[in-house]
Amino acid sequence: MKYHSIIFDLDGTLWDATPATANGWNEALKVLGIQNRVTREDIRRVTGQPNEKCIEMLLPGMSKKYRNLYDLLASYESLGINSEGGELYEGVQTIIPLLASKFPLFIVSNCEDWYLDLFFKKYDLKNYFKDADCFGSSKKPKSVMIRQLVEKHKLKAPVYVGDTASDQQAANETDVDFIFCDYGFGTIENPSPSINSFQELTKLL
Numbered sequence: 001m002k003y004h005s006i007i008f009d010l011d012g013t014l015w016d017a018t019p020a021t022a023n024g025w026n027e028a029l030k031v032l033g034i035q036n037r038v039t040r041e042d043i044r045r046v047t048g049q050p051n052e053k054c055i056e057m058l059l060p061g062m063s064k065k066y067r068n069l070y071d072l073l074a075s076y077e078s079l080g081i082n083s084e085g086g087e088l089y090e091g092v093q094t095i096i097p098l099l100a101s102k103f104p105l106f107i108v109s110n111c112e113d114w115y116l117d118l119f120f121k122k123y124d125l126k127n128y129f130k131d132a133d134c135f136g137s138s139k140k141p142k143s144v145m146i147r148q149l150v151e152k153h154k155l156k157a158p159v160y161v162g163d164t165a166s167d168q169q170a171a172n173e174t175d176v177d178f179i180f181c182d183y184g185f186g187t188i189e190n191p192s193p194s195i196n197s198f199q200e201l202t203k204l205l
Contacts, residue, residue, distance in 0.1 A: 003177065003205060005155045006099060007146060009162035010109035010119060010134075011047045012184030014096075014198075017086025017119075018043040024080030028072040034062065044185045048164040050110050050135045078114055085122050089183065091199040093123065098202070100128040104153065108145045108160070108170075112136030142170035150174065161201065164188070179204065 008014055018040040025038050038058055046054040055063060055073060063069045099105060107129055109116060113136035120126035131153065133145040140148075150158055160171040163184025168191075171178035179201070180191035195201050 003157050003159040005104040005158040007106040007108050007158055007160045009167050010107055010111055012163035013161055013181050014092050015086040015088045017081055020080040020084035020086060021077050024077035025073050028076040032066050047185050048110060048166050051112050081118050088123060089198045095198060095202060096125055096128050104130045106130055106149055107132035108142055108149060110135040110142060143173040146170055146174045146176055
């Protein structure tokens, strides 16, 4: 299996920041006087969707009642992640530099732009990636972001590494090969190829 470049999803693929996100959201809900609370499992269940869709799935109708809901959730989530951070999956910190010495690396995620910036800031990994795009910056679907990266950098034989069915669909829509991270947040039927840990990626590549 020969690839010339690697495009990564972020959440469920490189790190897990769901505890900090859930804590931040719950602080925001307290400030607004909303009784609802979210759990880490709730966040994991909707991760991979654009942020506004995640909010609507977990807090249906709340954005119409509380006009500042999006901004307040983002503000407290940012504080939470900046304070608590996210947990890199085992091997990411050492393997990303190794992969970057052999492949051009990229990130395409449905996260917000500030969220991607915090990821880079927390683990000082930005210099290992040639480029990145996210929904918060482009407001475009993953398939479009992937296609634009491929065209912009004239990528030959790229592969997208992600952990959800929507990641697989985005790769399929752009005729990019897909590697499924079985350790992440999502499930897909008959994933092939797949990896059970981030370390397995080096063997597969």
